[in-house]
Structure formats: C-alpha cells, structure tokens
Amino acid sequence: MSTALTLPGVNYDSPTTLKQLDALLSNGGAPSARIIILRPVMAARLLRRNTHNRNLRAAAIDAYVRDIQADCWPLNGEAIKLDVNGNVLDGQHRLHAVVKADMAVTTFIVGGLPAETQATMDSGLKRTTSDALSLADESNATTVASVLRRVWAWEQGDRKFTRRVKSTTAECTALLHKHPEIRRSAEVANRTRVAFPHIPQSALGTAHHLFNAISPDECAWFFQRIGDGVGLSSGHPILALRSRVTSERAKEGRIEWARHLAYLVYAWNAVREDRPLSRLLVRPDTPVPTPK
Structure with missing residues (x-):
C-alpha cells in the first residue's frame, strides 16, 4: 500500500x-x-x-x-x-x-x-508547484519552483531541457528538502535579475545552484559581476556573456531557455580556467555543458 x-x-x-x-x-x-x-x-x-x-x-x-x-x-x-x-x-x-x-x-x-456531469469535471485551474510553495508560505515561491523544476530535470540527465517528462509537485518538494540551499539560489537570481534583466531568474537560479556547489566564493563574485559588470575588461567571459544576451535579446526578442543556461556555464568555465572569451556562441540544440 x-x-x-x-x-x-x-x-x-x-x-x-x-x-x-x-x-x-x-x-x-x-x-x-x-x-x-x-x-x-x-x-x-x-x-x-x-x-x-x-x-x-x-x-x-x-x-x-x-x-x-x-x-x-x-x-x-x-x-x-x-x-x-x-x-x-x-x-x-x-x-x-x-x-x-x-x-x-x-x-x-x-x-x-x-x-452529463463529466463535461464539468477537471475544469478548474490546476495547482502548480509555485501555488503549493506559496500555500506553504515559501518566500520567492515562483522563482524557487522554477529553479526546482530545472534542477530536477538536470539531475535526471536532461541537458537540453526538452524531455516531455516533467517533475511533480511532490518531487520538487522532496528536492527542496534535499537541497534547501536552492532558496538562497532563488534569492540571488531575483537580485541579479533586477540589476541585469536580460537573463531569466530560473536560469540564474539554476546556474547559481550548480556553481555554488563547486566554489561558493567564486560563485558569489561571478553573480555580482553579472549584475553590475564592474571591472570587466575586454575579453572577460562575464563581459562576453552580458554582451551576448543583451544583443541577442534585442535582435531576436527571446532566447531559448537552455541557451541561457549554456551561456552561463560557458562563461563560468572560462572564468574558472582563467581563459579570455571575446565572443560567446552556442550552437542550436547543443546540450548544456557541465560546469567545472
């Protein structure tokens, strides 16, 4: 049972x-x-x-x-x-x-x-993971829910974020219990988005969760620079990231979600390797690389 x-x-x-x-x-x-x-x-x-x-x-x-x-x-x-x-x-x-x-x-x-009552069934609005978190008085419920769904997909090995299998509310709740630090990632994502509004909170929060597990100090600095761009010289990976998403959004209006995360990972890896990056390109339908 x-x-x-x-x-x-x-x-x-x-x-x-x-x-x-x-x-x-x-x-x-x-x-x-x-x-x-x-x-x-x-x-x-x-x-x-x-x-x-x-x-x-x-x-x-x-x-x-x-x-x-x-x-x-x-x-x-x-x-x-x-x-x-x-x-x-x-x-x-x-x-x-x-x-x-x-x-x-x-x-x-x-x-x-x-x-004849069948026609009236399931006509209400289904509760989402965000709704469930809000009812549990979770702060930043919308961002936390969106990050949880993407982190769950990542842990299932979906590096293109195109699979039809979606997380349930119960699975997201269990994931938050396992990784309560995702709440902090959501806070950082919201703050970074206010400063630099060209990358969605869900991508920022997912990236923060992945990067913070590798190096908390470097992760904190990385997201501060995404937000303010302070002290970034020509060829710096974060400058290339900021320039790329700004110009691409201005040109296309919308960037595929997985590409946002791929840009973040490519820039992160370049920073970690102390490697200059003057131009950031990601081929369509390319899996998101593994953060280093």
Whole structure:
C-alpha cells in the first residue's frame, strides 16, 4: 500500500473494499462516496468501464506512477468518479497509474453521478508547484519552483531541457528538502535579475545552484559581476556573456531557455580556467555543458 494513512471506521485489512467497489458499480441510485483501498486488480476492473473519456497522456500517468512509488500519494479528497451505470467519468490517469505502479492507493470513489456531469469535471485551474510553495508560505515561491523544476530535470540527465517528462509537485518538494540551499539560489537570481534583466531568474537560479556547489566564493563574485559588470575588461567571459544576451535579446526578442543556461556555464568555465572569451556562441540544440 502506498500510504500509511489510517482512518476511523475503515478496516484496511478487510476484503470489503472490493464489495464496496461492486456496490458502487451497480449503484443506480443517488450519488454516494466511500473511501477504499484501490488495488491494481480493482483499477484494471474499473478501466474496463472507461469507455468515454479524453485521450490519455502518458507523461501524466508516468508522473503519477513516480509519486505512488515514492509514497507521495495522500488522501486529499480527489475522487475516482463513476456514473449511474458504473462507467468511469474521471480518474482514468490515476487508474492507469495504479496498474502500472502495481501498488495500491487509498482514495475516495464516488458513484451514481449523472453521465452529463463529466463535461464539468477537471475544469478548474490546476495547482502548480509555485501555488503549493506559496500555500506553504515559501518566500520567492515562483522563482524557487522554477529553479526546482530545472534542477530536477538536470539531475535526471536532461541537458537540453526538452524531455516531455516533467517533475511533480511532490518531487520538487522532496528536492527542496534535499537541497534547501536552492532558496538562497532563488534569492540571488531575483537580485541579479533586477540589476541585469536580460537573463531569466530560473536560469540564474539554476546556474547559481550548480556553481555554488563547486566554489561558493567564486560563485558569489561571478553573480555580482553579472549584475553590475564592474571591472570587466575586454575579453572577460562575464563581459562576453552580458554582451551576448543583451544583443541577442534585442535582435531576436527571446532566447531559448537552455541557451541561457549554456551561456552561463560557458562563461563560468572560462572564468574558472582563467581563459579570455571575446565572443560567446552556442550552437542550436547543443546540450548544456557541465560546469567545472
């Protein structure tokens, strides 16, 4: 079972949850809700009644699978919803995830809903990682969330930041617990962006997190110079960085996100190697290099 949650009045060791499911599937009366342990065999049974739904999103299923297997699937009130004939109206991605993860979850299940109510389901605005952090009173929630998503992708080996696999809120929360210093990286990113508004906070914060792990002192100096440009002579890598992003944004209006990070890493590596860099170029579709 993917959660250790125990609720009063629910016997989790009893096979009655399967009977509860059967009762809901045959319920032609008024809507009713129960808490059940949704096991893979039960999810598979429900999926046979998933005859009228939107197209499946494989990335969403995989994200749910990772959260289930990481024991990050609390009972939060979200329900599997069935119509008066026991057909699935909402929850197909969660059902597929339970089958794929081959683990049980504790969930609400609602039966007896009119079929026409399906059109109104999932019409609300989904909570983002930034929303979750804001609700937890996290400072700089928007920047912290954006940095967490990119650092998570980096740790998965995505050096082009083009993969369809996206981090979940639970994965970002776990990453922040593992690397609380990302909060400091977000602060530096916001401050640097105010001084030099041509690189997004998410790229600055991601780069700061990576560089700070290598050399905190050099990292602090590097970001100060990105912001103010003080004392940078011709051929200095940070001057080349500032010039490149300023001119490219003026010309193209927008720079691909991964290229921002690549520019930062190339400039950082040149500074670390005490190597002059008069012109900064990155070929399209090139993976971001490893900071040294």
